[in-house]
Amino acid sequence: MNDAQLKQMLGGLYESVIVPATSDSGIDSDEAKNSLKAEEDSLAKELQKSNLADLATARGQRVVYAKQVFRLVFGWIVTIFLLLILQMFGTAMTSQYRPLSEPVLIALISSTTVNLIGTLILVLKYIFYIPGSKR
Secondary structure (H helix, E strand, O other), rough: OOOHHHHHHHOOOHHOOOOOOOOOOOHHHHHHHHHHHHHHHHHHHHHHHHHHHHHHHHHHHHHHHHHHHHHHHHHHHHHHHHHHHHHHHHHHOOOOOOOOOOOHHHHHHHHHHHHHHHHHHHHHHHHHHOOOOOO
16 A cells, blocks of 8 residues: 555545644644644633633532531530520529539630631631632
8 A cells, every 4th residue: 555545545634633843744834833823722721611610619619618617607606605604594494503613614615616716717718719829
């Protein structure tokens, strides 16, 4: 099989393949530059589409997690409020209630609050990350 028969069998495939321009390839360097520019533009568009999809996903996650973080903080505030109310009026509700001592109450509230705030900061920094900012 000679080259002419091979070209005929492959049809237009030979013309559609992008070959880098060299001095002996027979392809015009302007054609190669245009082809390269078209490929770069195509890749840039794909990258932009991917970035937009990532931003849309991040926005959806922000909405979901912002609501969950709000519920967590609200629940924690209500729990602390109920604990303090129980500490003040617990003995009036039932005679068997023994209030927590001050050091225990302070340790309980402060340690769990610090853990909650630390977790909150980590989650919010991850969710609301701005590219180019310090983590």
